[in-house]
Amino acid sequence: MAEKVYHYPLWIRLWHLANALFCLTLVISGISMQFSDPSRPLIRFDLAVSMHNLGAILLIINYLLFLVLNRLSGNLKHYKIPKKGYAGMLLTQFHYYTVGIFRGEKAPFPVNRERKFNPLQHFTYIVVMYVLLPLIFITGAGMFFPELVISKVFGISGLFLTDLIHIQVGFIISMFMIVHIYFCLLGTNLFASFKSMINGWVEVH
Numbered sequence: 001m002a003e004k005v006y007h008y009p010l011w012i013r014l015w016h017l018a019n020a021l022f023c024l025t026l027v028i029s030g031i032s033m034q035f036s037d038p039s040r041p042l043i044r045f046d047l048a049v050s051m052h053n054l055g056a057i058l059l060i061i062n063y064l065l066f067l068v069l070n071r072l073s074g075n076l077k078h079y080k081i082p083k084k085g086y087a088g089m090l091l092t093q094f095h096y097y098t099v100g101i102f103r104g105e106k107a108p109f110p111v112n113r114e115r116k117f118n119p120l121q122h123f124t125y126i127v128v129m130y131v132l133l134p135l136i137f138i139t140g141a142g143m144f145f146p147e148l149v150i151s152k153v154f155g156i157s158g159l160f161l162t163d164l165i166h167i168q169v170g171f172i173i174s175m176f177m178i179v180h181i182y183f184c185l186l187g188t189n190l191f192a193s194f195k196s197m198i199n200g201w202v203e204v205h
């Protein structure tokens with residue numbers, strides 16, 4: 001019989017649910033503000049701006065809670081970068097996803113009591129949580145308080161550059177969400193990861 005490990009305590013599940021909902025709100029309102037025809041908007045412009053501002057404030061509060069609880073609960077240990085062999089581990093996992101999985105090979109870094117993420121999940125979660133989210137918060141704050149942004153950087157408007165970075169990072173996070181959901185479907189069975197994010201338990205084999 002497969003052993004079960006409680007990898008997703010309640011606080012992670014609640015944080016993650018709120019995080020996913022706020023991110024979706026921001027992606028939808030952001031797309032609406034950027035692309036929709038002003039005469040026939042996806043969401044009325046003023047409403048999209050309010051949704052985006054409120055969603056961002058809630059996401060930042062939720063993110064700060066993640067930083068604190070991740071540390072206090074000990075979950076931070078799953079985000080530590082190994083001192084040796086990390087590049088090799090990433091390559092091995094990449095090879096598995098691009099070749100091994102189609103040959104029915106065994107996963108090189110299966111989940112167990114100590115290991116919660118495979119190296120590529122690990123790397124992606126670190127980049128998203130500790131690089132991309134802070135970057136989108138800082139650039140978003142820059143556009144909320146434009147008076148704080150440097151007026152020119154090498155002759156280019158500082159606000160324009162801030163906006164550019166904000167939109168690019170938003171695009172990367174949107175792509176992450178699609179790829180993230182796809183990879184969550186590659187567990188021991190199609191919905192195993194989603195089940196774990198609902199009840200907290202992961203079956204380890």
Ligand code: HEM
Pocket residue numbers: 007008012016019020021023024075078121125128129173177180181184193194195196197
């Ligand atoms: C929109 C729908 C989303 C779905 C359905 C979803 C689904 C899941 C599932 C099933 C897991 C558990 C399996 C695993 O660890 O890979 C997970 C974990 C995780 N997801 Fe998502 N996710 C979504 C959005 C997001 C977003 C927007 C972010 C970040 C911006 C995110 C960040 C994470 C992180 C960091 C973990 C690991 C948490 C931990 O245990 O420390 N997810 N997600």
